[in-house]
Amino acid sequence: MELSKFIGQKIRNFREQRGLSVEQLADKLDTTRATVTRYELGSRKANQDVLFKLAEIFNVNVDDFFPTREKKPSNIIYPKEGLEVVSIPIIGEIACGNPITAEENIEGYTNEIFEKPVPSGTLFGLRCKGDSMEPTIPNGALAIIREQPEVEDGEIAAVLVDDDNEATLKRIKHQGNLVMLMPDNKNYDPIILDEEHPGRIVGKLVKYSVTME
Numbered sequence: 001m002e003l004s005k006f007i008g009q010k011i012r013n014f015r016e017q018r019g020l021s022v023e024q025l026a027d028k029l030d031t032t033r034a035t036v037t038r039y040e041l042g043s044r045k046a047n048q049d050v051l052f053k054l055a056e057i058f059n060v061n062v063d064d065f066f067p068t069r070e071k072k073p074s075n076i077i078y079p080k081e082g083l084e085v086v087s088i089p090i091i092g093e094i095a096c097g098n099p100i101t102a103e104e105n106i107e108g109y110t111n112e113i114f115e116k117p118v119p120s121g122t123l124f125g126l127r128c129k130g131d132s133m134e135p136t137i138p139n140g141a142l143a144i145i146r147e148q149p150e151v152e153d154g155e156i157a158a159v160l161v162d163d164d165n166e167a168t169l170k171r172i173k174h175q176g177n178l179v180m181l182m183p184d185n186k187n188y189d190p191i192i193l194d195e196e197h198p199g200r201i202v203g204k205l206v207k208y209s210v211t212m213e
Helices: 003-017 022-029 033-041 048-058
Strands: 083-091 106-115 123-127 142-147 156-161 168-175 178-182 191-193 199-209
Touching (some): 003 048, 022 033, 022 048, 048 106, 156 191
Antiparallel strands (some): 123 142, 156 168
């Protein structure tokens, strides 16, 4: 049996064993009924983040989604000694005046693997939109940010510009009293933060990941 269909059947079996409807499982995964159905049919691949979350929901091991074999599946990263899996909220729009990780800002969660010690402070994820940071960070990548108001020159930060409620990722450069937001893609111009065009740094990039569908 094709692996994606095997995994889909296991997802369905675990769901039915626990008396969950497709809709209920979709709610727990913060996704749609149609997406869960595609997972179960094997027409959509359940990526690493989804499998870790399903394992948590069903209270099983990630290995339980795969055929029994001595070798672990190559598409799953297993935490080794010195590594730790951390559940991190993914932020959509940032409601004005609310803490970054306030419930109304969170659109889902991701399980990320870190070398110990895990970065201190509040961590959150942002989905990259556009190609202004390519080739460093591709469109659609998930950026993990540590909340902090300042970063050093040359570091990549999540920044709220003007009254926008979605943070942008840019490389920071200080020049006198100005803060310049530098894209890595040379086809884009820098953004200058000043009194007429205010903004604020909300955090520093600590890692990013690209999900292969």
